[in-house]
Amino acid sequence: MKMADSKRPSQVRLMAFLGFFFALFATGSSTAQVPLLMWPSEGFSLPPLGLSSAGHITSNDQLTAYLTSAFGHSPHTVLLFLQDKLSKDDFTVFGGAFGNKQDSAFQNLQAALQSSSSSVTLPALEWSGSSVIPALLQEKLGVSPLLVDADTLSQLSINTSVSNLLLINLPYCAGSQKSCKEVLHDNDEIIGKVLDIMKAKNVHYTAIYTGLQPSRVISETSMTNEGVGRSLLQTAAPTVKAPIVFSESGNPCIMLWAQNLSISITTAWIDLAAETPTLTGSVCNDTNSLLVLNYPSGVILSFSLSQQFYPVSARNWSTLDTVQLRANGTTATFLGRRGIYSPAEYSFHCQSVTSFQDALLVPNNTLQNVTEWKLNFVDFQIQGFGLNNGTNFSYASDCASFFTPGIWMGLLTSLLMLYIFVYGLHMIMQLNTMDRFDDPKGPSISVPQTE
Missing domain, CATH: 2.40.160.110 (Porin)
Structure with a gap:
């Protein structure tokens, strides 16, 4: 068994998995976030996560508070699936809309979430490039992470009377000859194999799936250094949620x-x-x-x-x-x-x-x-x-009718303008010119006086 390599440039940030219903409206120089999925095995449940508004970005303090309530003081076995890069768009692009399992690269992950009695998904957790999740779990569980894979896990004897933090590293498609969907599908197979081994060992666990860093970062223009003056109004296009x-x-x-x-x-x-x-x-x-x-x-x-x-x-x-x-x-x-x-x-x-x-x-x-x-x-x-x-x-x-209030206002305004134009044209056409004018250059008109 190897200890997790502390020199590995791991920059972790948690963020919850989106499915279909997350719109992100964050401001600043960037909106770098990593999704996070968390689910327990059969017989265990997680404390409910408080409701948050759409576009909410989970802070490190909020995550720390939740992990404290989730793990408490009793021993826990935690499986940390740590992927090199991960963003919520990976689920929407390669997840088959998270409904069609035949097209999904996350079939085992879907099955684990659907069979779990409770699960937690964080659509967005702030990410600034620092490693957070292994350190938080190490602090809450009081143990160092153990780097394992599916083969070594099958031969490992797990003592459930104490807390265990098992780290499974997963690659990403960057620099790989395989497509992103194939790499994510292979990672999903590893997740399924690890979960089957834990089930065969009859060890209850809490699984976490997240990434070291986001695979996609949405850059936004900062408004702090722009000069004051007239400019065109513009808004950043929000992320469209999957149906x-x-x-x-x-x-x-x-x-x-x-x-x-x-x-x-x-x-x-x-x-x-x-x-x-x-x-x-x-x-x-x-x-x-x-x-x-x-x-x-x-x-x-x-x-x-x-x-x-x-x-x-x-x-x-x-x-x-x-x-x-x-x-x-x-x-x-x-x-x-x-x-x-x-x-x-x-x-x-x-x-x-x-x-x-x-x-x-x-x-x-x-x-x-x-x-x-x-x-x-x-x-x-x-x-x-x-x-x-x-x-x-x-x-x-x-459901909206064709003649909306805006259309009615436009029609009535157009009819009023047309009436004014027709009335003015009619008045102009009714003007008559004089049929005789005095010619100042001709002889003047004289009226003889008679006695």
């Missing part, structure tokens, strides 16, 4: 995307887009689709869609029938009674879907403790039928 995709037998059948999925159970609003849900309980067929989002905080959000043939239009139409919100052991149901429909081969899109103002979702509960529950979906898009692939929606049928 949530549910696949049945390897074929994508339900897709959902939203900028914000906010719920109000008491008085405060909670944005569920900051969490990564599992899709356990989701089903789909030719006539009905059910998308179930199970969030680590215990909230369950379900979308029920159906399609039906209408002879008047001679086509199938898809409707969002109900949205169910389950929290604290209680279920609230909201009916999509008005305007949430589209042709079956299209997706439905709406800038705002709420249950309280211009409501498209109507509460259908009489229980006193859920009458004040509210939903607010911003830039909401869903499709439950006719998906051709797992990466793009079909043509969107928007």
